[in-house]
Amino acid sequence: MGEIIEMNSLALFGGNPIRTEPFSSWPRPTTKMESHLMSTLNNDGWGVGSQVNREFCSAFSDFQEAKHCITANSGTAGLWVALKAAGVKAGDEVIVPAYTFIATASAVLMANGVPVFVDIDIETANMDANLIEDAITEKTKVIMPVHIGGNPADLDAILAIGKKHGIAVIEDAAQAHGAEWDGKKVGALGLGGMFSFQTSKNMSAGEGGAIITNDEAFADACFSYHNCGRVKGGKWYEHSFLGGNFRLSSFQASMLLSQLETLPSEIETRNQNRAILDKALNEIPGITPQKILAKVTQSANHIIINRYDKSEFHGITRETFFAAMQAEGIFTYQGYTPLYREQLFITNTDEYPWLKGYDYGNLNFPNTEKFANEESIWLRQNHLLGTKDDIQDVINAFEKVTQAMNENPELFQQYEKDKK
Numbered sequence: 001m002g003e004i005i006e007m008n009s010l011a012l013f014g015g016n017p018i019r020t021e022p023f024s025s026w027p028r029p030t031t032k033m034e035s036h037l038m039s040t041l042n043n044d045g046w047g048v049g050s051q052v053n054r055e056f057c058s059a060f061s062d063f064q065e066a067k068h069c070i071t072a073n074s075g076t077a078g079l080w081v082a083l084k085a086a087g088v089k090a091g092d093e094v095i096v097p098a099y100t101f102i103a104t105a106s107a108v109l110m111a112n113g114v115p116v117f118v119d120i121d122i123e124t125a126n127m128d129a130n131l132i133e134d135a136i137t138e139k140t141k142v143i144m145p146v147h148i149g150g151n152p153a154d155l156d157a158i159l160a161i162g163k164k165h166g167i168a169v170i171e172d173a174a175q176a177h178g179a180e181w182d183g184k185k186v187g188a189l190g191l192g193g194m195f196s197f198q199t200s201k202n203m204s205a206g207e208g209g210a211i212i213t214n215d216e217a218f219a220d221a222c223f224s225y226h227n228c229g230r231v232k233g234g235k236w237y238e239h240s241f242l243g244g245n246f247r248l249s250s251f252q253a254s255m256l257l258s259q260l261e262t263l264p265s266e267i268e269t270r271n272q273n274r275a276i277l278d279k280a281l282n283e284i285p286g287i288t289p290q291k292i293l294a295k296v297t298q299s300a301n302h303i304i305i306n307r308y309d310k311s312e313f314h315g316i317t318r319e320t321f322f323a324a325m326q327a328e329g330i331f332t333y334q335g336y337t338p339l340y341r342e343q344l345f346i347t348n349t350d351e352y353p354w355l356k357g358y359d360y361g362n363l364n365f366p367n368t369e370k371f372a373n374e375e376s377i378w379l380r381q382n383h384l385l386g387t388k389d390d391i392q393d394v395i396n397a398f399e400k401v402t403q404a405m406n407e408n409p410e411l412f413q414q415y416e417k418d419k420k
């Protein structure tokens, strides 16, 4: 903890902020990326059949330690393709965590499946593997864990459940480039997994996605669904599946290829800064960094997730904490809300007849609710990409704000009253 904070020094109450400079920008172009893009523009096909797409597929599957890679034009499309390739048919159930980005569940609906939500472990914010077996029915086709924030879910437990019940596991690894479970890269530890290359992700082409797998038949089915239903090795105008055009363009592939060269050093920088940050935040009663399971040998550190316990701060709400942090120049925020509460899940059963009898409106998972509505504190990964001084600014803001909340709670309580 730093020295005693004078209340009037808090930026929320008119003092000087800790930080006025922006953090490392993201995504960021490199000269290598520019030259790859220009080379594709001038020397390669711009879409289907391009050399660079093949090169990227091969390099990405090597990097993620998988045999096959099928690129897609978004992570959402990649999830749909993977679910269809796994054999999801109308009315089949797919088990997903209740705390994730919408696409994890909406891709299931788009594949005519039924998302079945499972609560999270509040310490890791990942799907609670202990609750999965209760959610399995004779209709369950896929279990889809998400590595939230790039921090792998309990894959030993989840893969064992999948194996025991003969249910495929598809990892939503949208946020988990380079992450490892027990020394092995995530994504192809079950049947397969999907990565996103949307703007904010640790590898970005603006938009894009990829599926990886070690299963050739699954890879071939993914190829078909992402490529208009064409069959690998078949004729150009031969279509055996109801697929779509979900292909990645060559320009995106060329941007991604160059990022595979910079990713390892970025992972190292994120690791070092995350270790410094977590050590400091662990010293603050009431702030708890996301738990990383012992078998996680590498987190992708995509979102820096922490928990806020207002009982340690005189009942001052997390939203007031956010306001104080923001005033200090550090943008922290809530992140996801409980997914099953989205209007989207109150769907028209004329449109999706197999959803008849599923009542998402009645769901109320205690950990997901508490985590999302009261505890989660998110910080974007670009805060980890700067210098030691940058990460110290983040720490200083956490310390300054929490110390002030402890020493002068009345000021914050008055602030909350005035806001009402």
Ligand SMILES: Cc1ncc(COP(=O)(O)O)c(C=O)c1O
Residues within 6 Å of the ligand: 074, 075, 076, 077, 100, 101, 103, 104, 146, 172, 174, 175, 196, 197, 198, 207, 208, 209
């Ligand atoms: C957990 C998760 N699943 C799926 C997606 C979908 O990826 P995309 O935005 O590339 O469609 C995202 C990314 O936003 C995500 O974070």
